[in-house]
Amino acid sequence: MxxxxxxxxxxxxxxxxxxxxxxxxxxxxxxxxxxxxxxxxxxxxxxxxxxxxxxxxxxxxxxxxxxxxxxxxxxxxxxxxxxxxxxxxxxxxxxxxxxxxxxxxxxxxxxxxxxxxxxxxxxxxxxxxxxxxxxxxxxxxxxxxxxxxxxxxxxxxxxxxxxxxxxxxxxxxxxxxxxxxxxxxxxxxxxxxxxxxxxxxxxxxxxxxxxxxGAGECVSGPHCDFCRARHACRKLAEDMQAAIGDCKDPKLLNDSEISHILDIYSRAKSWLEAVREYALKQAVDYGKTWPGYKLVEGRSNRVIDAAAIETLRGLGIGDEVIFKEPKMRGVTELQKLLGGAKKMEAMIGQHISKPPGVPTLATLEDKRPPLELDLTDSFDDDI
Ligand code: SF4
Structure with a gap:
């Protein structure tokens, strides 16, 4: 319960x-x-x-x-x-x-x-x-x-x-x-x-x-991420808009403005997603209409039912065409089936490695060390 x-x-x-x-x-x-x-x-x-x-x-x-x-x-x-x-x-x-x-x-x-x-x-x-x-x-x-x-x-x-x-x-x-x-x-x-x-x-x-x-002033921040009111919160919407609208140069963003946008990227993304989810749920569950929008059927992929296997075989199509080779499960799925990280490590630890991750931007507080890049080929000599 x-x-x-x-x-x-x-x-x-x-x-x-x-x-x-x-x-x-x-x-x-x-x-x-x-x-x-x-x-x-x-x-x-x-x-x-x-x-x-x-x-x-x-x-x-x-x-x-x-x-x-x-x-x-x-x-x-x-x-x-x-x-x-x-x-x-x-x-x-x-x-x-x-x-x-x-x-x-x-x-x-x-x-x-x-x-x-x-x-x-x-x-x-x-x-x-x-x-x-x-x-x-x-x-x-x-x-x-x-x-x-x-x-x-x-x-x-x-x-x-x-x-x-x-x-x-x-x-x-x-x-x-x-x-x-x-x-x-x-x-x-x-x-x-x-x-x-x-x-x-x-x-x-x-x-x-x-x-x-229910008194006091709304204050937005990382704590908004799991707030049930975030999709409808005026303070958060205003702060998100102000954060992006703060950029002063009329034509190009400067470095600190781009850093500023990186600062709010995750929060803005999750807030926009929360607003979109709320609007969709209201439309699907209660028929709510939003100015300028309508509810339509989303894109879907064709599906095939299992009876097609026998039909294809009857037409002389071989199993090598109908079926894929069996594929190995991913590490996370395998770990679950083997009974957790420790058991998997004991069984096949020597076969598990972690390739370098794709470079990503992180704040200076992040515990990972900065990447050392070889940039010798990245710039033309005459630049
Ligand atoms: S979303 Fe609004 S109400 Fe919720 S914590 Fe953030 S500022 Fe406060």
Whole structure:
């Protein structure tokens, strides 16, 4: 079952803390669950099942999960990625239990941070408390973008809610926050004293109040990428147009203007795509018409049904004409079928290489080293 979301959700905090009206603006648009989000929900359910089973078997925990229903992963990739996360959690649980048998371990813990952000609640994937140290671990099943735990408002809100729930029993001094992205081989951790976490929480109160009221000024930025209002947001549209219209030279763009356009390229592309998708969906689902546009049938390719094979054979056409040679699967597809990256590496690692990528422009913050080019043939001597 998908998790319920607060208006001031922890996952949206990186957005509503910067653009306070966004939380209420998003409410005007349906939250269409993507196949990736649904896959993530199933991965979390599988992780919860494995961890609960471990706790029941190892620590004889007699809690509400006694009637545990098995959860089956979608495929081997999910099985291996989630098990990586679960193994890491088990390591941490065992370490905490070694410190004190009174260590508190909770899976999928419902937490509440409404004292700082109105009606704020969420679910911490894994909580371990031992000897004044509380650790909150968040599983991210996606493999789109790496997400760091450092200065991350989402995991800080989970940690805040967890701290508020347990501090009166465990006298928590240190708060550790980890994000595990097994499909990107990434584990990042941030650590704060309880005082620093509470000081940060104080700084959240004012923007959270504005966000809850739908007040404040819209501020566009990278946080717009997953905003449900982005296709209709006036501020984003104005900023995109201003960014391109900023170019001063009437005829030619100068170098810094081209750099400026490169800066906004990804955001502009994803924003334009969001507007186009929204307009198309409205037209297809509700018959909406847009000035100057009509809905038409898109281009399609001819298809052939399997019965044609026998007809062609009956006409004396050989199988070498009808069928293609079998083709080897691509690395990603093969990796899934072989049970994940580690298993594939063990089986055929020596046959896998990575050719140099096509040159691309990246910002100076990008971790890849700059390409060294041989430009000796690129310029004429007399230029
Ligand atoms: S698209 Fe960006 S600027 Fe507009 S509401 Fe969403 S977060 Fe704010």
């Amino acid at each position: 998908p998790r319920a979301h607060a208006v001031l959700s922890a996952s949206g905090a990186y957005r509503w803390l910067v653009c306070t009206p966004s939380a209420r603006m998003e409410e005007q648009f349906k939250d269409e669950s993507s196949s990736y989000a649904e896959e993530g929900t199933r991965a979390h359910a599988y992780a919860e099942y494995l961890l609960t089973e471990f706790l029941l078997n190892t620590w004889n925990r007699d809690d509400e999960h006694t009637n545990l229903h098995p959860v089956i992963p979608d495929n081997e990739e999910m099985d291996s990625a989630v098990r990586e996360y679960v193994d890491l959690c088990i390591e941490k649980i065992n370490a905490a239990k070694a410190i004190t048998s009174a260590a508190q371990v909770v899976v999928e813990d419902r937490i509440d941070y409404s004292e700082y952000a109105p009606e704020g609640f969420g679910t911490a994937d894994m909580v371990i408390i031992a000897d004044g140290v509380m650790e909150v671990i968040d599983l991210k099943y996606g493999k789109g973008k790496p997400v760091s735990a450092v200065d991350n408002p989402q995991i800080r809100l989970y940690a805040l809610g967890t701290y508020l729930k347990y501090d009166y029993v465990y006298d928590i001094k240190t708060v550790r926050m980890s994000i595990v992205q097994p499909r990107l081989n990434s584990v990042t951790t941030d650590e704060l004293s309880a005082e620093d976490l509470l000081a940060w929480a104080e700084s959240v109160k004012e923007p959270a109040k504005l966000a809850y009221e």
